[in-house]
Amino acid sequence: MIKRIVIVGAGQAGLAAATKLRQEGFQGAITMLGDEGAMPYQRPPLSKAYLLGKLEAERLSFRNNDFFYLQNIGICQNEPALEIDGVTKGVVTAHGRHLYDQLILATGADPIKLPASMAEGIDNIFYLRNKADADRLRPILREGAQLLVVGGGYIGLEVAAASRQVGAQVTLVEMAPRILNRVAAEPTASYFRRLHSSQGVDIREGIGLTGLKPDGAAITATLADESTLTIDAVVVGVRPNVGLAEAAGLATDGGFLVDEFGRTSDPSIWAAGDCASFSYQSEMTRIESVPHAIDQAEHVARNILGAELPYRPRPWFWSHQYSTKLQIAGFNRGYDRATVSQGIAEGSMTVSYFQGERLIAVDCLNDARSFMLAKRQLGL
Structure with missing residues (x-):
């Protein structure tokens, strides 16, 4: 009989799992362990509206304190998990041990730390994982500030867009041959390259960051082509947080390795959201999106209570940059051709991927009608 469920992570997936457990009738103890000293809140606005100061901190919160009290969901707001003891079924924190019958890992992503030799003596290195990171970065984003963004994925491009909108000067470097190299076809990358270039972003592709050196109040950044930049700050991306699982002996493969039901290699431990890696269409898959975090966490909650429902993702994503809204449906991996069609509105476009x-x-891109039609066609 399950009496105690502990959830490591107080983000979107953790909250979705806790809420679904109550909705499905679970009466036992639910404890969420967070590491930020804050109640669960939305993360997508951190690189967009919140970073621009257009969204107040209070509006980030998912639920007020009354909800957690009425649902009898305990939240330890500043109690990061330090160790998982799978033998005694306990999560160790600095404040003690939380025993569990079933454990859910919803740890999201961690910053991709720059090498210590590169970061030594540099204060203005920012990792946009949480609200505290955004709060540190916001004062830097001002008219005339010089910002280096490392990584040309969607988060990096969103940070670049937000920075330009407040008047900062932005250089974005991407080690891969082009921006969005892993996630989009060239027509989509070209659209965003043109968009950002038109807004004054200096995009350098096929070039990585090789060094940082304090230069008075500024920083000298050296790139792989031996060029240098004088900057005020550098922003770096994130990757799955799997250190806790690896230390506990759990299998990982780009994230916590889970089966079709959400179980890790320990049958009493489950994972959901950005940190979970699973097989889908014969390939290992890890999805970073709010809809997926909610869906997978709710599946895990049901399966803990005995449903045994295989998880089938319904992949769709979005990104806002300047006045452009990108909506993505489906997985484009393994496509053998991509076609481009112009939308009705000026500047709208759809890239379709085919096998x-x-x-x-x-x-x-700014084509909501095509997005809705495609979601139906894809069964999402």
Whole structure:
């Protein structure tokens, strides 16, 4: 009989799991362990509206304190998990040990730390994982500030857009041959390259960051082509947080390795959200999106209570940059051709990905109608 469920992580996936457990009738103890000293809140606005100061901190919160009291969900707001003891079924924190019958890992992502030799003596290195990171970065984003963004994925591009909108000067470097190299076809990358260039972002592709050196109040950044930049701050991306699982002997593969039900290699430990890696369409898959975090966490909650429901992701994503809204449906991996169609509105476009004659994904840029039609066609 399950009496105690501990959830490591107080973000979107952790909250979705806790809420679904109560909705499904679980009457036992639920304890969420967070590491930020804050109640669960939205993270997508951190690189967009919140970073721009257009969204107040109070509006980030998912639920007020009354909700957690009425649902009898305990939250330890500043009690990061230090160790998982799978033998005695306990999560060790600086304040003690939380025993569990079932454990859910919803730890999200951690910063990609720059090498210590590169970061030594540099204060203005920012990792946009949480609200505290955004709060540190916001004062830097001012008219005339010089910012280096490392990584040309969607988060990096969103940070670049927000920074330009407040008047900061932005250089974005991407080690891969082009921005969005892993996640989008060239037409989508070209759209965003043109968009950012038109807004004054200096995009350098196929070039990495090789060194940082204090230069008075500024920083000298050296790139792989031996060029240098004088900057005020550097922003770096994130990757899955799997250190806790690895230390506990759990299997990992780009994230916590889980089966189709959400179980890790320990049958009493489950994982959901950005940190979970699972097999889908014969490939290991890890999805970073709010809809996925909610869906997978709710599946895990049901399966802990005995449903035994295989998880089938319904992949869709979004990104806001300047006045452009990107909506993505499906997985584009393994596509053998991509077609471009112009939308009705000026500046709108849809990139469709095919395997043979089968549509597998779309990138819709300011084209909400095509996005809705594609979601239905893809069964999402």
